[in-house]
Amino acid sequence: MxxxxxxxxxxxxxxxxxxxxxxxxxxxxxxxxxxxxxxxxxxxxxxxxxxxxxxxxxxxxxxxxxxxxxxxxxxxxxxxxxxxxxxxxxxxxxxxxxxxxxxxxxxxxxxxxxxxxxxxxxxxxxxxxxxxxxxxxxxxxxxxxxxxxxxxxxxxxxxxxxxxxxxxxxxxxxxxxxxxxxxxxxxxxxxxxxxxxxxxxxxxxxxxxxxxxxxxxxxxxxxxxxxxxxxxxxxxxxxxxxxxxxxxxxGTAPQGGDVAPGSGGDSDTGASSGLSGSEFTEQESGEVNGHVALVTTNGAPVLLDGGGSATLSLVPPSGTGTVKKATLYLFVDGSKQDDRGIDPALIFTLNGRSVSPDRTATDREGGKDAPVTATYAFDMNRLPEGGLSIEVRNTDSQGAVCTLDGGALLVVREDPTLPEILWQVAEGCDAVAIDADEGVYEEDAVTRTVFDERLDLDCVGAARLYVVGTGPQAWTDGGGRVGFNDREWPGAFGRNGSVLLADLDTARALLPRENTVTIGAQKNADDGGVLVNRLAVLVTTRGTPVSAAAGAESGAVSMMTKAFLIDNPVVSHVSVTLPEQRAPFLAVVEDTETAGGGAPPEGEVYRYLKLRLEGAKAEPASLALTFHVPSTWIADHGLEAEDVALMHRVGGEWQALPTVAGEEKDGSVEFTAQAGRLSLFVIGGKAANDATVSDMKTTPVASATTAPQKSPAGWLPAVAALALLMFLRRH
Structure with missing residues (x-):
């Protein structure tokens, strides 16, 4: 590379x-x-x-x-x-x-x-x-x-x-x-x-x-x-x-060798660095037939002075099948001594057995001397019978304090009787808050992560995003907003036990790749409003998208109509009606010089065109094309607008398609034609053309992409598409 x-x-x-x-x-x-x-x-x-x-x-x-x-x-x-x-x-x-x-x-x-x-x-x-x-x-x-x-x-x-x-x-x-x-x-x-x-x-x-x-x-x-x-x-x-x-x-690497972007180095990040957002880079993903569950601890946060301890209890989520992944997360904040932030000095005991975290992430709740917050992750090979009892002891001297906020348990189970799921987890520790005095504004106080596993949107029946954080007990609205691609949920967090949890339906906001999660603060640091973001989990379940499922239950095929603006000097719009799909597709119009090896049509030829669909998963049920022909070309060839038509070849013969002659503007006449399939097309004219050509006016429809329709019969899709294109032209 x-x-x-x-x-x-x-x-x-x-x-x-x-x-x-x-x-x-x-x-x-x-x-x-x-x-x-x-x-x-x-x-x-x-x-x-x-x-x-x-x-x-x-x-x-x-x-x-x-x-x-x-x-x-x-x-x-x-x-x-x-x-x-x-x-x-x-x-x-x-x-x-x-x-x-x-x-x-x-x-x-x-x-x-x-x-x-x-x-x-x-x-x-x-x-x-x-x-x-x-x-x-x-x-x-x-x-x-x-x-x-x-x-x-x-x-x-x-x-x-x-x-x-x-x-x-x-x-x-x-x-x-x-x-x-x-x-x-x-x-x-x-x-x-x-x-x-x-x-x-x-x-x-x-x-x-x-x-x-x-x-x-x-x-x-x-x-x-x-x-x-x-x-x-x-x-x-x-x-x-x-x-x-x-x-x-x-670029030219500085003296001392290559430097990887973001690799860090010694620097004083300034007073505001601990409250502006960063990115969760610790990620894991997997696919399994089964389900994902996330549970949190109960009770209020506990202040731990040096030498003190506290015990958390947690009941693992019930479920069938084999545990494929279980990770316990513990959350600590406010670690300091004499008003200077220090790394927590903690030891952990799980059900009477000493354990050490597999991963630890820390951040400061402000500038370089601000208290330290930490996330500890413990990977578990299996879940013990009954509940979990986690003792956390502060081994530092008296006066070295921290707050044990609570914890969460993430469990992935495999069960062949359940649908296939794709789970993606991003974990970290990022303290964010608005602090205008130090140059940290709302757009800066944002944690970000990108889930980059490929998704076939036509095979995703459901998707949920879980976000876990911690913050002051006084927050009733969670003090944060969560974004997913182009969607945003202000006040998304609710208090779940001793932690903050957002549980969001993201199925309609999914992208095929690079699904971006943003978790932003809505509180000012001066008001004690520090949000610490800990965990984000995206779970997508294989299945039929909701609208398509409704069509299947009724025995019909859900259809969709999508209009495209075309970067072509002759064709300006194409509308396509085909079986509904959520994955993006594209209509492409290409100019060609000849009739593709066959004989040209009778009369005058203005342009040969080839239409194809990139990313479509089924053949279209109908098409509508809007194109423009110069008035001078029509007149120079002894034609009227009503003589011009879009044609395609059937069995070696060129056949004219239903074509509407629209208004003349800027020296060109606009036409809209209907077709039933992809093809090599020709725009041409012949005096007294036998094609179905009209200068009728069409009633516009309300939007550029219609809602899914159930098995429209005959020419209904084409008529709807035709109206759609006329609407686009007028607006």
């Missing part, structure tokens, strides 16, 4: 960023200057933009990795529309970022006032080449987002699209800090029909790193004012498979 060259190791979070990216589409992207641009990116968008070292001879780009700390590369454009009104440069830096890190960026390219006309490129007299349109220095403070291992790319591998070519996105221990720079120039490609462009219209990027010792990757994003996808950012360079391009830089 590429990153092996720079000794990448599991990273811990530093004090950079803190804002969790809310998803992969339809959100306001925070830029390096603090401004935002709408990140729309609902589908497609991977074919037009490229990263290249030579825009004239290699406009489609290449994958480049270099150790040069300064250099030049270009952002090029080859799409059918021929332009982007504004370009965004993404910079992703692996691991911890030094305080003296600096990246100097200089961007040059063409600038113009965006046109209000759909898909209309600027003309030669409207553009101006600006040398140094952006000149700036990116420092540690410009990185606004929390570390992540993916770049946002709409429904292209949502939450799992790589940042650089060849990346193992499933390795959650290798996160990147990201920053997005508005370059203040656009991008013009060959399809703009403008000759004599410098660098063939590409954006020139000059960069120079300072005090950079890990690995960085550059990616390109495009914003358009008027396009088939609407206004916003909906395009990036492909980084998976054929046609990939990107630019990456390996």
């Amino acid at each position: 590429l990153l092996a060259a720079v000794c990448i190791a599991p990273a811990v979070a530093d004090d950079v960023g803190g804002i969790t990216m809310p998803g992969t589409s339809n959100f306001d992207l925070i830029l390096s200057d603090g401004m935002t641009k709408f990140f729309k990116f609902e589908g497609g968008g991977l074919n037009a933009l490229h990263v290249t070292t030579d825009p004239e001879s290699e406009p489609y780009g290449q994958v480049t990795t270099t150790e040069e700390q300064s250099g030049v590369f270009y952002l090029s454009e080859t799409g059918g529309r021929g332009f982007f009104d504004d370009m965004i440069l993404m910079v992703a830096v692996n691991g911890a970022i030094p305080d003296d890190f600096a990246l100097h960026i200089r961007a040059s390219g063409y600038r113009w006032t965006p046109t209000p006309v759909l898909n209309m490129p600027p003309t030669a007299d409207q553009i101006e080449y600006v040398d140094g349109a952006y000149e700036g220095t990116i420092t540690k403070d410009n990185f606004k987002y929390s570390p992540q291992t993916w770049k946002p790319a709409g429904n292209n591998l949502p939450g799992a699209y790589p940042i650089y070519y060849g990346q193992d996105v499933s390795d959650g221990s290798n996160p990147f800090h990201t920053v997005y720079i508005d370059l203040n120039v656009g991008n013009i490609g060959k399809n703009s029909q403008i000759d004599g462009l410098k660098d063939l219209g590409a954006v020139k990027i000059e960069y120079e790193f300072e005090n950079f010792g890990t690995f960085a990757a550059f990616n390109s994003y495009g914003w358009c004012n008027q396009s088939n996808q609407g206004q916003g950012i909906s395009w990036t360079n492909r980084i998976v498979g054929e046609g990939s391009s990107g630019y990456a830089v390996i």
Whole structure:
């Protein structure tokens, strides 16, 4: 792997960023200057933009990795529309970022006032080449987002699209800090029909790193004012498979050898470090037919002075089958002596037998002298008969005190009669609280973990997230909020015995990979509000998703209709009706030059198209396509709009499909056609066409993705899809 060259190791979070990216589409992207641009990116968008070292001879780009700390590369454009009104440069830096890190960026390219006309490129007299349109220095403070291992790319591998070519996105221990720079120039490609462009219209990027010792990757994003996808950012360079391009830089390790991001080192983290969040990196997972249970201790926390002891009781959860995993967790906080935080000096006895923790995690409840909090994990080979009796003794001298908050027992049982489950556990000890005086705000006081096991969403019948923490007994609302991908539950914790527990249904918020959990404080440190996050458990149960199960019980097949915005100069929308699935899929339209070896249809041919579905698990029941044909082409070939149709081949013969001629706008006529299957299609025309062609108006429907339907008959899916596409066009 590429990153092996720079000794990448599991990273811990530093004090950079803190804002969790809310998803992969339809959100306001925070830029390096603090401004935002709408990140729309609902589908497609991977074919037009490229990263290249030579825009004239290699406009489609290449994958480049270099150790040069300064250099030049270009952002090029080859799409059918021929332009982007504004370009965004993404910079992703692996691991911890030094305080003296600096990246100097200089961007040059063409600038113009965006046109209000759909898909209309600027003309030669409207553009101006600006040398140094952006000149700036990116420092540690410009990185606004929390570390992540993916770049946002709409429904292209949502939450799992790589940042650089060849990346193992499933390795959650290798996160990147990201920053997005508005370059203040656009991008013009060959399809703009403008000759004599410098660098063939590409954006020139000059960069120079300072005090950079890990690995960085550059990616390109495009914003358009008027396009088939609407206004916003909906395009990036492909980084998976054929046609990939990107630019990456390996940093220069400081004297003394390679440094792995997040590997730490001696440092004074400052007064606020103990209250800003970090990441749980201790993880374990497994699959088994069976179930998972989590129980907590009862009773109030106990103060332990030096030489004192306390006993906790816990009854293991009942259940059938064989115990495959059992871990006992004990929680301690407020360890100090003479107002100075110290590590607890504890010994443990379980049912009369001396035991030692298999893992210990600690944190400070504030600055460097603040009290220490700790989580102790004990792996158990089996569960004893009856209950558990755990004695905890403080072996330190008098005056060295700590509080025994309680504990929890996690049990995984195997039972062949039960459904298959996938369990993922992340454990640690992270004290978080809001402390504005010390620069710790609500977005900073967040613990984060990423569960990166692959999930087939069409085979997940249920999912639950359990989060365990501790906090003051006075908290009735738990003092924390829990997030899961794009969902958030304020006040999620309830008191369960002596600890705080959140039990959440996360089935509808799952992603196929990289499910992100955030646990944030809602209390101020001055109010005694320190939340200590201890444990997160995600359990997914194999089964039929709820809506699909309802359809199966009635003997019908649940259907879904999904609409896609298409990055194609002719086809703007595609709607697909097929058996319901939760896994993401994508409609892709490709231009072809010929009829695929067969004879062309009679009459005039405007365009051959091939439609395919990526990620669909069944053949579609119906399709609807919206496309545009120039009015001049129709007139030049002696046709009326009613003569134009979408056609497909059946048994060697071309047949016209039901096609609706819509309104004329910006020099093109819009058409919507219905089809029953995937195919090679042709848009063409013949005078007095026998196709079912109409200029009827269609009633719009209420949303872009309909609710699941049960076995619609005949042309109902196509009619619904047709109405859907007309609605999208009008809005």
